[in-house]
Amino acid sequence: MLEVRDLQVSYGGVVRALRGVSLDLPLGKVVAVLGSNGAGKSTLLRTVSSSLRLHGGAVVGGTITYDGRSLQGLDAAETVRRGIVQVPEGRRVFGRMTVEENLKAGGLGARDKSTRAAMRERVYAMFPVLAERRYGRAALLSGGEQQMLAIGRALMASPELLILDEPSLGLAPRVVGQIGGVIRDINTAGTSVLLVEQNATMALSVADIAYVLDVGEVSLSGSAEELSQTDDVKRLYLGRATVDNGTPAGAATADPAGVTLSRWQG
């Protein structure tokens, strides 16, 4: 079980990317984190997978534990050995390597090295299209196939907790549906899933619990079912409510000093 308590994160000592986020992921569940760009979703994932430092970020407050042990101070590779593996946003497959080599690379972080060959066969069974293209370069796969490869690559380390950062990014709707199915299958096989998504429909359809982040804070949370009933999600993405309220459009009074600027006359 993953527990995040009052987490605060900053980049370069300036940006407060997360301002006190708490989140629970019970064993065997799928938790979705929704939110607009810049809400802090990726930062949250980076903190869990200990890749925050690679982006110049640092935890400045709060705790994050997995199975009761703190995840702070680990590096990304050690976190993988604790059973937490992240599929990065934008897939990030190793394009110049073959499909098989990508999977081998994923297996380098496995705790039990002896099962790697068996694991590879399981991934191929799960994604037959990867088996067909196993000796082809990953860069030549389609977007959906690359996403499957990225997931398969992460599975090679036999994770207990799989983290997915916007797996539907840039994929056609039909492929998004497939990815949703894959996530459900992985979860059914016993892996907990932490999912960050922009595609609210897909995320809420696979998740048990969902959180909505807004500028570094949790603005909503609850069961996925509850959340999908509310209009908040629509407001979040289409901005309807804020327009109805007239803010911030009517907020042209932002300049208390009343300083004006005229065109430069050269």
Added chain:
Amino acid sequence: MTDFLSYLVNGISLGGIYALIALGFVVVFKATEVVNFAHGSLLVLGGYVIARLHTDVPFVVAVLAGCAVAAVGALVIERLYSWRLRDSNLNALAILTIGVDILLITELTRRFGPDILSTGDPWGNKIVDLGFAEIAQARLVGIGVTAVLLAAFFVAFKYSSWGIAMRAGAEDGEAAALMGIRRGRVTMTAWAVAGALAAVAAVFLCAFPTPGLDASVRLTALRAFPAAILGGLDSTAGAVVGGLAIGIAEAMTSGYSVKLAGGNLNDVVPYLVMLLVLLVRPSGLLGTKELTRV
């Protein structure tokens, strides 16, 4: 024709040595994005150890010791880098290696004094007649050893865990870290391999018919820089192509004594070739082009 063939064989031999050195540049660059300006000094360091030891221990042991010392030297730079400079810009790292280069070559120069040392290779100054060409035996052995080493390297690079980790890390460091690849170990191995390859190159770089080893061999080793750049700093295959191209160009201009302004062109041919290639292809022949992202 006979001339041409013997120049060619000499060129391939020389090119193979350059390839070993250039491969060291490339491996280090792929692992850390640092151009190691101290590589030439590491080569001299390895050679110096071999030259000092071979009188007391078997040649092979001396070579292994030289490889080990050069590898450790490389590791020291790698540790300095990863200890303080992981987030620094690349110029800072290159300058760090220049600082180490100054230290290393100054101390080695002092130790050499006016001497030119022999690395004590068992081939001596024998000449072999291949029928179509006459060539120093050391050069022939050089071709063999480089071929075996390069083949071994490429097999490891393609199939071993280290090779896969290395390539994954070079392509996308963050994704590799997220897959549990321990970047530190991979990087250390890369630097050590580069140092060891340089020590082997030192043996052949100073073998007959060249006079022997002194601190100025560092400048000869730097001629592999153009080889690495020419092929593309991030391409292992490019290092071999570049090494051979430079080696053959040098042997040909030397063999036919091509002159430029009264001097022997082979002295500068690696650098001229490199500048010409860079004018046309700023990332080298096989290097990756950069895509700007905003």
Added chain:
Amino acid sequence: MSDTATRSPAQARAAPGRSPRRVRPATLARVALVIVLAVLPLYIDTSLLTIGLFTMAAVVAAIGLTVLVGTAGQLSLAHAFFLAVGGYGYAFLAGESGVAGASTAQGLGLDPLLAAILAVIAAGFAGLLFSPIASRLRGIYLGVASLSLVFIGEFCYENVRSVTGGFNGRAATPFSLFGWEFTDANTLIVAGVPFGRFEKLWELFLVVAVLSYVFAANVLRGRMGRAMRTVRDSEVAAAVMGVDVRRTKAGAFVLSSMYAGLGGVMVALAFGRLTPNYFSLALSIGFLAAIVVGGLGSIGGAAIGAFFVTAGPLLITRYSSSLPFISDSGSGGYDGGKAAALLYGLAVVLVVLFEPGGLAALGKRLAGRRPARALTPAPSTGASP
């Protein structure tokens, strides 16, 4: 145009393109230093004077390199080459054909001042010729490509004998300004001290070095300085803001080469002759060490660094008998050159590791001011592609 904002003193001081009204302590210190340096020839002997001349030549050249590497972010190892272009260029332009005895060197016999100016322009032109390569390469590729100029240069110094005199080098015509020669011939007596060649050159070099310093400081404070720093920090941002990145890089290269060329002319005058082995890779590396130790991008740092790297070995050699651990050259121990090289090699490593702003930042920190971290421009801003 409206102007409603009130200006605090802090804002006025920071106004771009505006010089501070009151004299700062640092400025006073600099003026005092120049005055001390100006009267120094009255008190020191010839060997120290020579060391001073080489150091001032190195200061000028190092300022050029710090603009290129520190401000524009272009790593170059070719500085020795551009010094050579300036030095040999002067010797060739000012020299007379055939007067150098056994030497085969030719010359145009121009007026030394004109020759010096043309030599500096020639060095700039050499930089311009290289800039198509320089402006297209990524930093590290440039570093290696520039290395090739040093070796191609060495090849030329030995083989283009009509200009360089070949392996044995050639003499450089003494400087003269409007007929007044910088030689021992017409010695002045100043305050009881005879002012010969070295004393006169000292005063000349001091003027040149101060002007070079002020010029570079003005450039860095102005429009092109900003453009170069932004190109260093982000080429894309610079281009989108209207900076022609290629031209700016080429400009930095030309300016830096002209400074190197001027330094080369000064070396020629101080030494009286030029030999190929002087302009080796070691010289380039020494300059790089100087600007790193001084603090990349800081002109004052470049001057301090150049002093450290150039005067250091000479002073250690001069005082070797009274220094511990230092032995005579050729005895297999640490002679002055090697001891100093070890020192500055170590200084480079330590500065890169612990004080990226170099001695300049260290000085500022000791004086209680914020250090400028030139080597580490803040972590990358592109968090996600």
Added chain:
Amino acid sequence: MTVAPDVAALVLTDVCVRFAGLKALDNVSFTVEPGSLHAVIGPNGAGKSTAFNVLCGIYTATSGSVRYGDHELTAMRPHKIARLGVARAFQNIALSKGQTVAENLMLGRHALTRAGFVSSGLRLRPATREGRRHGERVREIAAFVGLGDKFAQPAGLLSYGDQKRVEVARALACEPRLLLLDEPVAGMNSDEKVRMAGLITEVRRELGISILLVEHDMGLVMGISDRVTVLDFGKRIADGTPSEVQNDPEVVKAYLGTGEDEADA
């Protein structure tokens, strides 16, 4: 508000951009009318940033045309485009962090000023006068965006919200006729957002220039834009007024995702 007379229309016609087989932009066309505030929206990876990079000359379009007034921008290098009066504020703050706000803003004056190495180095009259004149103007701009008191501070030490304002101010310092804003409120809290929205509308009102905005924050986009273009998978899927776009089924689908049953439609 009045449209300044020298502000021209920006017209994109059938712009395509391909990277290694991937179509980042696929036949995208839209027009930014002179003096209007035009937004480009779309889910992540829809091609919005690519469109901006094409406009600035950082990427070259594979085919199609981008015209600003009488100028064809597609084959132009970035600094030439900047000299036409097209200025951009970056999403990932691309300021020189070691330099002061003043220095960063003065960089925006680069294309408007002339001083070269020689005139700066010798402090010739034209260079110092130019520096003073433009120094006063950037101070006005800093005061206008609310950074007057931070003028002399290094940009890297400012808060995130202030750094975003410096980005906008630097673009304004180019005296643009077309201002490109790349996610100006990303990562801001609601107070900062409101201030930024106010700033953007004020810029348009007082300068009469065109503004092209890429933004994820729908509240901002719908509240202040005249017209909105929606991209998805590199294609234009909608173009119209904010309320037209909000009710467009294609847009709803692109943003909320759809069930598998609708996916084949």
